[in-house]
Amino acid sequence: MVLERPVTPNPYDLLPVVPDFTVTSSDVTDGAPLSDAQVASAGDTSPQLSWDAVEGAQSYTVTCFDPDAPTPSGFWHWVLVDLPADVTSLDAGAGADGAALPGDAFMCRNDGGSKAFMGAAPPAGDQVHRYFFVVHAVTKATLGVDSDASPAVVSFNLAFKTAGRAILHGTYAH
Template sequence: MSLDRPVTPNPYDLLPAAPSFAVTSDDVADGQPLADAQVAEFGNTSPQLAWEPVEGARSYTVTCFDPDAPTPSGFWHWVLVDLPPEITTLDAGAGAEGATLPGKAFMCRNDGGSKAFMGAAPPAGDQVHRYYFVVHAVTEPELGIDSDASPAVVSFNLAFKTAARAILHGTYQH
């Protein structure tokens, strides 16, 4: 069963321009299929991520977004907010529910309902989905929201407080 719909644009092309910086992963290769560990039914584990420090960043926010979900608003898989500026790496599994996070960092509820990373879970037979893992260098030490903020509210705040953005995306088709 294919839902037969057009491919959505890269959502980050639609935001105000921001300088880019490098993000790498031992678990996600840019533009390549995700490993089973990052898929909901097999591992549901957030990937390892590392990025270069951004001069002037006062905190970081890490998100994972699927713009290809069969909804008008896509699907947020992970929202990790207020990472201290000296943190430039996350181990695999850092997005587990209840994980100990550095400083004042916390996770907001994803679109699946948990305050954790939720692995790829597109509908069976649907088109290939893209999963954008994005590190946002933030101009403030705190984004100014709490863990009950929706991913859309987090994204709205990031539109005004992002100094730079690093993007890595994997794909998955069920």
């Protein structure tokens, strides 16, 4: 059975406009299906990401969000906070549980309950899901949350401290 739901909008189109910058990946092609490494059943490996340095950024936050999850609030797969401003790339696997992160960076709990990257895992037979990998340039050295903050609280803080946003999205369906 395939669930029929309206296509959800790009959630970042609903936020206040901020300057954009570029994020690239050797693992994710914008708009294309994710590789097996980024799927929960096959790897749970966060992708390699690189981005432009943003003038005025004092830190970066990296998130992965699925707005197509069958919930009113979507599903957060990854929340990495307080990356130092001189960091402009992450190796594949940087989102692993217990991974060594630069500076005072840390991961908050995803919607699956772990403080790590959780790969794509839409319900079988569901529509194609989009996975938004977003790098947020932050105007403060610290976002002002701790690792127990929910993704919603992180997002709320980002609404007031974002100097720019870079977006790359992959897709996945069973």
